[in-house]
Amino acid sequence: xxxxxxILAGAMxxxxxxxxxxxxGDKTSDDDKGGSNGKTTLKDVEPAKAEDLVNTGKKYNIYVxxxxxxERFEKYYWDQRDEALWDGVEVNWVxxxxxxxxxxxxxxxxxxxxxxxxxxxxxxxFLVEADYAMKYVNSDxxxxxxxxxxxxxxxxxxxxxxxxxxMTDSSGTLKGVSWQATPGLFMYNTEYAKQVLxxxxxxxxxxxxxxxxxxxETAQKMKDAGIFMVSGYDDTYRxxxxxxSAPWVTDGKITIDPQIQKWAEQTKEYTxxxxxxxxxxxxxxxxxGQKIDGKVFGYFYxxxxxxxxxxxNTLDDPEGEQKEGNGGYGKWxxxxxxxxxxxxxxxxxxxxxxxxxxxTRDIMLKMTCDTATMKSITENEQxxxxxxxxxxxxxxxxxxxxxxxxxxxxxxxxxxxDKIDLSNKISAYDQGCNEEFQKAxxxxxxxxxxxxxxxxxxxxxxxxxxxxxxxx
Amino acid sequence: xxxxxxxxxxxxxxxxxxxxxxxxxxxxxxLETFGYSFLDYVVSxxxxxxxxxxxxxxxxIINNGFCGFKNYADVLKSDGIFTLxxxxxxxxxxxxxxxxxxxSLLLASWFTDIRLKLKAQGFFxxxxxxxxxxxxxxxxxxxxxxxxxNGAIDTMLGHPDMLNNVTGARIVxxxxxxxxxxxxxxxLLMAAMMGIDTSLYEAAQIDGxxxxxxxxxxTIPLIKPILxxxxxxxxxxxxxxxxxxxxxxGTAGNPVGVLKTMVSQIQLGKxxxxxxxxxxxILIFIVSAILGFITLKLMDDKSVKSxxxxxxxxxxxxxxxxxx
Numbered sequence: 001x002x003x004x005x006x007i008l009a010g011a012m013x014x015x016x017x018x019x020x021x022x023x024x025g026d027k028t029s030d031d032d033k034g035g036s037n038g039k040t041t042l043k044d045v046e047p048a049k050a051e052d053l054v055n056t057g058k059k060y061n062i063y064v065x066x067x068x069x070x071e072r073f074e075k076y077y078w079d080q081r082d083e084a085l086w087d088g089v090e091v092n093w094v095x096x097x098x099x100x101x102x103x104x105x106x107x108x109x110x111x112x113x114x115x116x117x118x119x120x121x122x123x124x125x126f127l128v129e130a131d132y133a134m135k136y137v138n139s140d141x142x143x144x145x146x147x148x149x150x151x152x153x154x155x156x157x158x159x160x161x162x163x164x165x166x167m168t169d170s171s172g173t174l175k176g177v178s179w180q181a182t183p184g185l186f187m188y189n190t191e192y193a194k195q196v197l198x199x200x201x202x203x204x205x206x207x208x209x210x211x212x213x214x215x216x217e218t219a220q221k222m223k224d225a226g227i228f229m230v231s232g233y234d235d236t237y238r239x240x241x242x243x244x245s246a247p248w249v250t251d252g253k254i255t256i257d258p259q260i261q262k263w264a265e266q267t268k269e270y271t272x273x274x275x276x277x278x279x280x281x282x283x284x285x286x287x288x289g290q291k292i293d294g295k296v297f298g299y300f301y302x303x304x305x306x307x308x309x310x311x312x313n314t315l316d317d318p319e320g321e322q323k324e325g326n327g328g329y330g331k332w333x334x335x336x337x338x339x340x341x342x343x344x345x346x347x348x349x350x351x352x353x354x355x356x357x358x359x360t361r362d363i364m365l366k367m368t369c370d371t372a373t374m375k376s377i378t379e380n381e382q383x384x385x386x387x388x389x390x391x392x393x394x395x396x397x398x399x400x401x402x403x404x405x406x407x408x409x410x411x412x413x414x415x416x417x418d419k420i421d422l423s424n425k426i427s428a429y430d431q432g433c434n435e436e437f438q439k440a441x442x443x444x445x446x447x448x449x450x451x452x453x454x455x456x457x458x459x460x461x462x463x464x465x466x467x468x469x470x471x472x
Numbered sequence: 473x474x475x476x477x478x479x480x481x482x483x484x485x486x487x488x489x490x491x492x493x494x495x496x497x498x499x500x501x502x503l504e505t506f507g508y509s510f511l512d513y514v515v516s517x518x519x520x521x522x523x524x525x526x527x528x529x530x531x532x533i534i535n536n537g538f539c540g541f542k543n544y545a546d547v548l549k550s551d552g553i554f555t556l557x558x559x560x561x562x563x564x565x566x567x568x569x570x571x572x573x574x575x576s577l578l579l580a581s582w583f584t585d586i587r588l589k590l591k592a593q594g595f596f597x598x599x600x601x602x603x604x605x606x607x608x609x610x611x612x613x614x615x616x617x618x619x620x621x622n623g624a625i626d627t628m629l630g631h632p633d634m635l636n637n638v639t640g641a642r643i644v645x646x647x648x649x650x651x652x653x654x655x656x657x658x659x660l661l662m663a664a665m666m667g668i669d670t671s672l673y674e675a676a677q678i679d680g681x682x683x684x685x686x687x688x689x690x691t692i693p694l695i696k697p698i699l700x701x702x703x704x705x706x707x708x709x710x711x712x713x714x715x716x717x718x719x720x721x722g723t724a725g726n727p728v729g730v731l732k733t734m735v736s737q738i739q740l741g742k743x744x745x746x747x748x749x750x751x752x753x754i755l756i757f758i759v760s761a762i763l764g765f766i767t768l769k770l771m772d773d774k775s776v777k778s779x780x781x782x783x784x785x786x787x788x789x790x791x792x793x794x795x796x
Binding site for chain 2: 100101104105107108111112114115134135136138139140141249278279283284285352353427428429432436439440442443446448449453456457460461463464465466467468469
């Protein structure tokens with residue numbers, strides 16, 4: 001009993017300390033509401049001691065929007081879990097789809113009720129995505145990864161710096177960690193590359209798409225051969241949206257960055273010239289284009305897109321063995337593409353009020369810091385893990401990817417990952433802004449509206465969706 | 473003198489659960505919505521509520537207090553969320569409802585015609601009612617994949633890409649609503665028509681009336697009360713149209729926002745622009761009330777009603793049904 005009291009007291013003290021720090025953090029973040037996430041260095045805070053962490057819950061609740069983390073968790077974490085911690089604890093996945101801010105809304109409701117919820121209904125861990133990570137970084141809901149969950153800076157040393165920058169609030173507190181880094185690449189269909197460009201060598205293909213002018217030239221050649229360069233309107237979006245000079249929202253005001261405008265102009269041009277197939281992200285035809293005879297030359301995909309989208313979508317028999325001969329397996333390759341970018345990324349956060357913080361620490365350590373685990377995830381799942389050492393070991397070990405016809409795409413990704421810099425590029429409102437802007441511009445691309453009309457539609461929609469924002 | 477036993481109180485007792493549920497889940501929220509519609513009340517989606525400092529209040533709620541009719545003025549502006557979506561909703565409803573009422577009247581009068589005596593009525597009724605049993609979302613997704621570019625019907629019709637042009641998208645939504653609801657309307661109208669005294673039809677035949685005359689002079693006037701019910705319920709349903717247009721056009725109501733309905737605007741803003749969408753909800757309530765009132769007034773033909781009531785003797789009804 002005394003032991004338990006001491007643990008509780010320790011946890012309380014930590015929480016209080018955390019509250020004080022985050023309260024300060026909130027003040028400053030309020031000033032640049034929804035604004036920049038500069039490169040802050042992690043502040044020096046004493047890591048929480050593993051033996052002090054609370055672990056009294058019987059149910060471990062994880063909030064997610066799809067099965068990506070769940071699959072990784074079951075395959076790579078479960079067998080090496082700390083069984084003493086998990087004794088009598090069951091894991092409970094709470095899944096809410098991401099679209100239209102649905103996940104955020106559900107998560108917000110749960111966070112709001114966190115203090116009043118029964119112990120076993122409290123959120124223990126939740127996942128956030130780059131498009132709205134800022135919202136939670138600036139809130140006091142996530143636990144301090146170092147001060148409250150107890151990871152040390154040494155544990156985190158192999159992670160890409162940018163993945164930590166995103167999750168670091170203005171006072172230097174790290175609020176979440178990720179098992180993946182998400183540099184983007186241009187994935188292309190080798191059969192069409194051979195047919196039109198005469199080669200499927202990544203270096204040669206990269207020359208053909210080295211910048212947007214070359215990209216358009218190649219697109220014309222593809223079109224003459226009856227092939228679409230990209231599937232739809234939104235495919236090139238992230239290349240532009242990740243190279244903006246300012247985030248969507250600054251001081252409660254929405255601005256359209258010149259890069260975003262450039263995307264709209266370019267996509268309109270591509271649509272009029274027939275370089276794309278007029279699809280929207282995730283729709284049926286967009287997916288269908290990923291078959292090896294899908295008449296689409298390439299897709300812009302970030303690391304998670306390869307195992308989670310392209311691979312299952314290109315197989316003829318999704319249940320069948322993953323090997324050459326099954327649809328497009330082995331017939332896609334990757335090159336850097338015209339512009340470096342990143343897309344998405346998922347971070348794991350521990351939730352304040354959780355009664356299983358010891359488990360959170362165990363998961364974070366094994367899923368985001370352990371070099372051996374990360375190495376095997378990359379090897380088996382084509383995913384690009386957030387661990388420089390693991391990636392380096394793989395590249396040095398002569399890594400080849402059978403799905404990409406034996407290509408070593410890690411070197412490409414590794415180059416791209418080093419270039420990622422999210423400072424002053426993301427805001428808490430990005431998901432809504434990206435989604436609504438893409439939807440509104442669809443009218444412009446299809447010739448149903450002028451650019452200004454589409455922009456007016458975007459304005460009405462976004463200011464309704466985010467009532468606290470204004471737009472000129 | 474002791475009065476007879478009154479069973480009326482049991483009626484009220486059995487109604488209590490309904491009123492309790494209605495009070496908690498409908499009336500209170502409606503009144504609350506009414507209150508919110510006068511507040512300058514916004515929930516910031518860029519911040520999460522503070523949970524470590526609950527006494528400090530949820531810092532993502534921005535409530536600037538009473539603001540009079542500002543929300544109403546905003547949504548009623550020429551580019552406000554009511555103006556455009558009301559027009560869209562009305563058009564979408566009409567596109568679905570006009571064919572629906574015509575086809576339903578036609579089918580109902582055929583099925584109840586004493587001379588046609590159609591066989592396998594039960595089968596046809598089931599088949600007609602079937603689309604209504606399937607979820608709106610399932611039907612919408614089915615139609616979405618049929619009409620989407622390169623979908624089955626799109627290919628069959630030579631790639632008109634209907635979902636991406638204004639008329640096409642409206643027609644598809646109208647078609648879905650028509651398919652879903654004509655069965656329901658038909659059954660209601662059939663019930664109404666079967667309630668009509670068959671001797672009226674026989675008399676009309678003896679007088680040499682042709683089917684068209686019988687339909688317009690006997691059937692329509694006598695089913696007016698049910699017709700009014702059908703129109704009012706369909707109108708209220710139509711004003712609240714959401715699922716089908718949303719699944720076809722998303723929150724943006726593409727193409728060009730013509731699939732934005734009033735409820736889809738509520739859904740779009742409900743997590744943030746609380747004041748504005750509350751005002752919109754109240755406007756839907758007012759519009760429904762006004763339209764319902766007008767329809768009932770127009771359909772309430774006193775002379776027909778009294779005639780209908782007089783003719784509707786229980787004995788005759790039994791005859792009519794036993795004949796069937």
